[in-house]
Amino acid sequence: MTKTRVYVVGVGMTKFEKPGRRADVCYPDFAKEAVTKALADAGIKFEEVQQAVVGYVYGDSTCGQRAVYEVGMTGIPVYNVNNNCSTGSSALYLAKQIIESGNSDCVLALGFEKMERGSLSSKYFDRANPMERHITEMGELTEIGAGPMAAQIFGNAGKEHMKKYGTKPEHFGKIAWKNHKHSVNNPYSQFRDEYTLEQIMKSPQVVEGVLTKLQCCPTSDGSGAAILASEQFVRRHGLECQAVEIVGMEMATDPESTFADKSLMKIAGYDMTRLATERLFAKSGYKPQDVQVVELHDCFSANELVTYEALGLCAEGKAGEFIDRGDNTYGGKFVVNPSGGLISKGHPLGATGLAQCSELCWQLRGLAEKRQVDGAKLALQHNLGLGGAVIVALYRLGFPAAANAKL
Template sequence: MTKTRVYVIGVGMTKFEKPGRRADVCYPDFAKEAITKALQDAGIKFEEVQQAVAGYVYGDSTCGQRAIYEVGMTGIPVYNVNNNCSTGSSALYLAKQIVESGNSDCVLALGFEKMERGSLSSKYFDRANPMERHITEMSELTEIGAGPMAAQIFGNAGKEHMKKYGTKPEHFGKIAWKNHKHSVNNPYSQFRDEYTLEQIMKSPQVVEGVLTKLQCCPTSDGSGAAILASEAFVRRHGLEKQAVEIVGMEMASDPASTFADKSLMKIAGTDMTRLATQRLFAKSGYKPQDVQVVELHDCFSANELVTYEALGLCGEGKAGEFIDAGDNTYGGKFVVNPSGGLISKGHPLGATGLAQCAELCWQLRGLAEKRQVPNAQLALQHNLGLGGAVVVALYRLGFPGAAKAKL
């Protein structure tokens, strides 16, 4: 039986912004803007959407329905998804599976978040914390400090990389320098300021010796949306010129090695990423070297660094050399986070995966303006949630001949 090919036919997102910046705007407003933009991009009406998957982390049950009702109430199934920081791409993953299964021709994937200011914190204290085993295992390998727990998890992964491979604090700083520089050209980015490496390194310490404030993503409000469709739907609506094919998408949770191998990098999800990535490239027939542009989950600069190796963008222990050679930016082997990444663009948890999808679709369609990566033909997405879940995906133009004819 031939596998159904799945295409992204429309994307939309809001500008990410500081939580509570506008007191009169709530998550349904963000979602309405993102969905409306995605529908306009696809050139279809909401009535043609047959199912929807909505992702958010902070909110009550059925927030997805409350958000989607802003654009239409057609009685379609709406699923609500929460997978920590990979929630947006988890919604995308499920939407793809619905189209792939043949149950629907057109499905909406939506992500949104209305967050509180400051570092992330637990909301329930009368039940097991999903991260308690990760934190316990980490405490057996290193001292738990006073800083935000997520920063400590990724900061400690960075410290282990430094100890094992000789990576320097400046390598983490260079990642943040790059992402802030990229964000200058992104109108959707929460922060659009460029900094010198010295400014980044001298900003307040968050995890001593490895992470400063300018190397950490902020909390954010915002939304992203993508409309997925089957090939039959694409052809019926004449959307070949803009359809971006999801070549492959893989999700993984923590393998046993996350805890068994007593590694701070693995506790932070590197083996989870490696597992999903190996599956993705094995099934798609591509290699990491075939990719031109990457949207990578840089919640902290340390995570971007260790993820280079987990994704196969460079060899094990070679991330420092990879950064020094400029192979993670324009003119190098790959352009990683042309959007500015989470560090600059912001990180409304449920929306991040959809924002990554939108950026990569714009890159492949040649619509990224000053951020445009030359000759972008294959794009890689990486969205990580501790606890854990990771989603990796490959995208390419579905009908390159039609796209070129449009130009």
């Protein structure tokens, strides 16, 4: 039986911004803007959307309905998804599966977040914390400090990489330098300032010896949306010229090795990412070297570095050399986070995966303007949530002949 092909036919997002910057704007407003843009991009009306999957982390139950109702109240099923920082791509993953099941031809994937300023923290203290085992295992391997816990988890992963492979603090700094530089050309980015490597390295320490403030993503408000459709829907609406095919998408949670192998990198999700990536490339028939553009989860520069290896962009232990060669930016082997990534673009948890999808679709359609990656034919997405869940995906133009004819 031939598997149903699924396409992204429209994307939209808001500019990511500092939490609470506009007191009169709330998450339904962000969601309405993103969905309206995605519908306009697809050239369809909301009434043609048959189901919606909505992701957010900080909010009460049925915030998804409250957000979708801003665009239309058509009685469609609306599912609410929370999967930590991988929430947006989890919504995308489920929307794709709905279409593959044959139950719908057109599904909305939406993500948004209205966050508080400052570092992330727990909200409930009368029940088990979902991260307690990760933190306990980390505490057995290294000292737990007073800083933000997420920064410590990823910072310690970076320290382990340094100890094991000789990576230098400057390698993490160069990642942040790159992403800040990329964000200058992204109008959706929360921060658009370029910094020197010296400024990045001398910004306030967050995790001593490995992470400074300019190597950490901020909390953000914002939203992203994608319209997914079946091939029949694409052809019925004449959307071949812009349809981006989701070639493959894999989700993984923590394998036993996350804790069993006593590795700080694995506690931070290394094996989760590697597992999902191996499945993705095995099923798709592609190799990492076939990719030109990547949006990956750089919540901290240390995570971007270890993720290069988990995704197979370079060999294990070779991330430092990969960075020094410039193989992660324009003119190199891959362009990683042309959007500026989470470090500069911002990280409204529920929206991040949809923002990554939007950027990659624009890249493949040749619509990324000053950020455009030359010859972008195959795009890779990586979205990680501690606790844990990771989604990796490959995208390409669904009907390249039609897209080229339009150009």
